[in-house]
Amino acid sequence: MINYSFELLRSTVNTYGKIAFELKTFMSDFARREKIIKGVPGLQMFGYTFDALFGVIKEGIDAKYFKPAFSKESILIILSSFIDGYFMNYTVKKCYQMNIPQTFDFEKNDLPKALASSILYLLKNKTSPDLS
Numbered sequence: 001m002i003n004y005s006f007e008l009l010r011s012t013v014n015t016y017g018k019i020a021f022e023l024k025t026f027m028s029d030f031a032r033r034e035k036i037i038k039g040v041p042g043l044q045m046f047g048y049t050f051d052a053l054f055g056v057i058k059e060g061i062d063a064k065y066f067k068p069a070f071s072k073e074s075i076l077i078i079l080s081s082f083i084d085g086y087f088m089n090y091t092v093k094k095c096y097q098m099n100i101p102q103t104f105d106f107e108k109n110d111l112p113k114a115l116a117s118s119i120l121y122l123l124k125n126k127t128s129p130d131l132s
Contacts (some may be wrong), residue, residue: 001053002119006112007086008049013094020046021091050083057123066123075122082115 009017023036055075060066068075090106092098 001049001056003112003117005049005053006086007081009083009090010046010107012045013091016046017091018089020096021088021095037089050080054079060123070122072108075119078122079115079119086111 017043057066057076057079058072061068061072093106
């Protein structure tokens with residue numbers, strides 16, 4: 001599902017991705033967001049995809065299939081933050097030809113695998129280190 005999410009972001013960045021990026025401020029208001037998403041079918045794909053991805057993780061934790069090292073909320077925030085940051089930087093680079101200060105290769109093929117491996121690691125409850 002993470003691979004599919006990345007493919008969806010990459011394949012739609014010049015169309016729906018750019019629209020979502022431009023509307024991000026308006027979409028912070030839930031009522032507006034619902035109206036916008038209903039009016040732009042391509043944006044609904046993002047919602048369905050990410051709802052499904054997050055749903056699998058939530059269900060796996062709730063069913064005790066996963067034994068997370070951290071709270072469900074923390075893991076979902078990490079996943080969401082990574083995808084949101086990737087989406088923002090990829091859109092800026094592809095649609096606005098802006099140079100990102102870092103020289104990251106946003107097309108690197110192992111990014112979805114790296115994210116999936118990280119999330120699975122957090123879900124397997126390898127005893128989390130005490131970082132305090």
